Amino acid sequence: MIFNSIPFLVFFSVFFLFYWFVFARNLRFQNLFLLAGSYFFYAWWDSRFLSLLVGSSLLNYVLGILISESKDQKRKSVFVFIGLLQGLGCLIVFKYLDFFIGSMAKLLSGIGLDAHIQTLGLILPLGISFYTFRMISYLLDLNNGKTQAIRDWSVFFNYVSFFPSLISGPIDKVNLLVPQLNKEKTFKYEQAVDGMQQILWGLFKKVVIADNCAALTNEVFDNYESLPASSLLIGVFFYTIQIYADFSGYSDMAIGIAKLLGFTITRNFDFPFFAQNIAEFWRKWHISLTNWLTEYVFTPLSIAFRDYGKLGVIAAILINFTLIGIWHGANWTFILFGFLHGCYFIPLILNGTINKRKKPAKNKFLPGFKELSNMIGTFLLVTLTFVLFRSYTIGDAVDYYKSLFAKTIVSKPVFGKAISLWVLLFFSIVLLVTEWIQRDKEHALQFKNGELSRPLLSKSLRWMAYVFILYTILIFKSGQQNFIYFNF
Numbered sequence: 001m002i003f004n005s006i007p008f009l010v011f012f013s014v015f016f017l018f019y020w021f022v023f024a025r026n027l028r029f030q031n032l033f034l035l036a037g038s039y040f041f042y043a044w045w046d047s048r049f050l051s052l053l054v055g056s057s058l059l060n061y062v063l064g065i066l067i068s069e070s071k072d073q074k075r076k077s078v079f080v081f082i083g084l085l086q087g088l089g090c091l092i093v094f095k096y097l098d099f100f101i102g103s104m105a106k107l108l109s110g111i112g113l114d115a116h117i118q119t120l121g122l123i124l125p126l127g128i129s130f131y132t133f134r135m136i137s138y139l140l141d142l143n144n145g146k147t148q149a150i151r152d153w154s155v156f157f158n159y160v161s162f163f164p165s166l167i168s169g170p171i172d173k174v175n176l177l178v179p180q181l182n183k184e185k186t187f188k189y190e191q192a193v194d195g196m197q198q199i200l201w202g203l204f205k206k207v208v209i210a211d212n213c214a215a216l217t218n219e220v221f222d223n224y225e226s227l228p229a230s231s232l233l234i235g236v237f238f239y240t241i242q243i244y245a246d247f248s249g250y251s252d253m254a255i256g257i258a259k260l261l262g263f264t265i266t267r268n269f270d271f272p273f274f275a276q277n278i279a280e281f282w283r284k285w286h287i288s289l290t291n292w293l294t295e296y297v298f299t300p301l302s303i304a305f306r307d308y309g310k311l312g313v314i315a316a317i318l319i320n321f322t323l324i325g326i327w328h329g330a331n332w333t334f335i336l337f338g339f340l341h342g343c344y345f346i347p348l349i350l351n352g353t354i355n356k357r358k359k360p361a362k363n364k365f366l367p368g369f370k371e372l373s374n375m376i377g378t379f380l381l382v383t384l385t386f387v388l389f390r391s392y393t394i395g396d397a398v399d400y401y402k403s404l405f406a407k408t409i410v411s412k413p414v415f416g417k418a419i420s421l422w423v424l425l426f427f428s429i430v431l432l433v434t435e436w437i438q439r440d441k442e443h444a445l446q447f448k449n450g451e452l453s454r455p456l457l458s459k460s461l462r463w464m465a466y467v468f469i470l471y472t473i474l475i476f477k478s479g480q481q482n483f484i485y486f487n488f
Contacts, residue, residue, distance in 0.1 A: 001044040002482060003199075003253040004207055011041065012257065019261060020187055027184045031154045034261070038163035042126070045167075049125040052090065057160045059086055060135040061153055067142050068149030076143055083139040087132045094122050095129070099330030126486060127167040129327060131160050133292055138174045140296060147174050155181045162265075164257040168250050168485040170266035170288035177265065185262035194446060195259030201445035202252030204469045205245040209427050211478045213242035216424060219416055221390050224400050228408035231415060232400060239390050240383045241428050243484055244273070247286070250483045252443055267442060271435050276374035278344040279354050281382060289327065293320055313349050318342040328389075329487065333397055337388040344381060360439075423476070445469075 001008045015037045023030040043050045063083045070076045098119040105117040138159070141147040150156040159177050220227060220235025227235075251268035258265045272284035282290050298320040305312025318339065325338020348354040360375065361367040367375065387404070391397035415421065431444075438444040447462045 001041060003250065003257070004203055007044070011037075011044075016260065024185070024187070027182075028154070030185075031158055031181060034163075035154055035158050035161065038158065038161040038166060041163040042161065042166060045126050046123075052125055052128075053131065053161060054157075056086065056090065056131070056135065057157045059083070060139065060160070061150070061156045063139060064142055064149045064156070065151065067139065080139050080143045084136060087136050090125075091128060091132055094124055096326075096330045098122060103332075124487070130169045130171055131166060133171050133289075134160055134174075137171075137292060137296065141174060147178075150174070150178060152182070162258075162263075164254040164261070164263075165265055168247070168254070168483055169286075170251060170254065170268040171292050172266050172288070177263070180263050187262065191259050191262070195256040197256070197445040197447065198252045198259070198443045199256035200466065200469055201443055202249040202254075202256060203473055205249030205252065205431065206483070207478075208469075208472045208476045209424075209431055210242050210246035210249060210484075211481050212427070212476060213238045213245065213424060214481060215478060216415065216421070217242055217390070221400070224396075224403055227403075227414055228411045229404050229406040230409055230411050230413040232404045233409060234413050234421065236383055236387050236390075236400075236404070238424060238428070240379070240386050241424075241431070243386065243389070244269075245431065246484045250485065255443075271439050273379055273432065274360050274375055274436065274439060275378050276358065276360060276371060277348060277353070277356075277378055278341065278381060279348050280357065281378055282341070283357075289324065293324060293327075297323060310349055313354075314346055317345045317349065321345070331392075332394050333388045333391050336394065336397075337385050340385050340388070427472070427476075 001011060019030065019033060019037075023033045039050060039054070042053060060083050063079045067076050067079045070079065098121065101117055101119050108117070138147070138150075142149060150159065155178060158181050159172075159174060162172070162177065165172060217235050217239040220231055221239070224232055224235070248269040255265055255267065266288045268287050270284040270287065272281050275281035275284050298316050301316035301319055302313055305316055308315070319342075321338045321342030322335060323338065324341070325334045325336065328334040328337070345354060348356075358371075360371045387400050388394075388397045391400060413421070435444045438446065445465065
């Protein structure tokens with residue numbers, strides 16, 4: 001059941017009606033109904049892993065109470081360690097064990113030893129990377145005195161499994177979501193309208209842009225050996241557009257659905273293609289993961305390495321971004337992807353501009369030449385690393401790079417049955433221009449009353465945008481595809 005599917009539309013329509021019209025008068029019953037809906041949503045994918053989600057939630061709920069009630073710091077540390085062992089242990093077993101086994105087999109084979117080691121073929125539980133990080137942050141914050149223990153089991157279980165953000169984030173912190181679960185909610189028309197607008201924009205990005213880009217990028221990356229460099233360049237450009245439209249489209253829909261239920265959850269994207277350097281890009285891309293690793297990995301490491309000055313900061317950054325790569329999947333391509341992004345930070349660290357922030361085209365419509373150059377340069381750096389992200393092996397990525405930087409870069413691109421290149425380019429321009437115009441908003445389809453001096457004109461433009469998006473969704477929808485980040 002994915003957000004852009006008929007089954008989800010039916011599920012959420014029924015859920016929404018019961019949530020607001022049957023259970024809204026009793027917070028306890030409303031939370032229990034929300035939990036039941038979240039578990040139904042998750043079990044739709046594979047009911048076998050629902051027990052893992054419930055069991056992990058129960059263990060961490062009990063550990064949280066034990067940490068809160070313990071007076072001895074050593075005992076607290078033991079309880080935190082148990083939680084970390086369970087969470088990270090499940091991640092290692094389900095997500096990385098086959099990778100380690102396969103890598104060991106290749107290493108032994110490389111030195112002439114045939115150990116006949118076979119992988120286990122384990123299935124990755126959906127959303128495990130996201131809900132595990134929620135539980136780990138809860139235990140760490142509790143141990144550090146940043147939050148209080150959650151004693152209402154239904155609130156804690158909802159925090160872990162809140163269905164709009166369960167499968168692919170955002171990774172909400174306990175102090176954001178739990179107070180909302182403890183508070184009676186009233187339906188707010190303005191919040192609901194804003195949520196619907198954000199859902200519509202997310203659907204446009206996913207259905208019209210990401211899914212249609214996939215037809216072209218799959219063709220290019222699966223046949224790169226026989227295509228000219230110009231086709232490879234176009235392929236990686238549209239893959240960058242695809243992965244952004246796909247993941248940010250999911251995040252927009254998740255945030256919009258949460259708004260319809262009366263919740264505010266973490267913003268996950270802040271128009272990253274307008275970033276002027278790589279540090280700013282990561283402050284705008286997958287924000288909840290970046291913030292999570294900054295708080296629990298980079299900051300402790302930078303403190304531990306503070307005596308080494310800028311070299312210590314570089315080491316902390318490289319470790320942090322290598323972990324970002326590992327988080328994305330058990331493949332050397334992801335590890336190198338993260339490491340390269342860490343290397344991109346080194347010039348910023350050395351010249352002291354890593355924390356420099358500047359909003360592009362402030363109080364202007366168009367960016368200056370330097371701002372535009374910085375944005376294009378950052379986009380190109382990121383685009384090149386997405387070759388690694390999309391490739392199956394390091395060897396495939398190296399071959400793709402070799403073919404990309406060839407004389408055929410100036411030749412006419414060749415494609416097969418993929419959607420028209422000009423159609424993809426048109427919608428990509430629509431995406432970028434709309435988000436540029438709305439760059440000071442939370443999302444690109446956010447319209448507020450009173451923004452224009454003429455209310456009738458404002459309403460007309462708003463409804464023209466709605467009709468255009470709905471029309472393109474109906475006309476250009478391709479075969480239904482899962483979100484890319486369901487794999488992580």
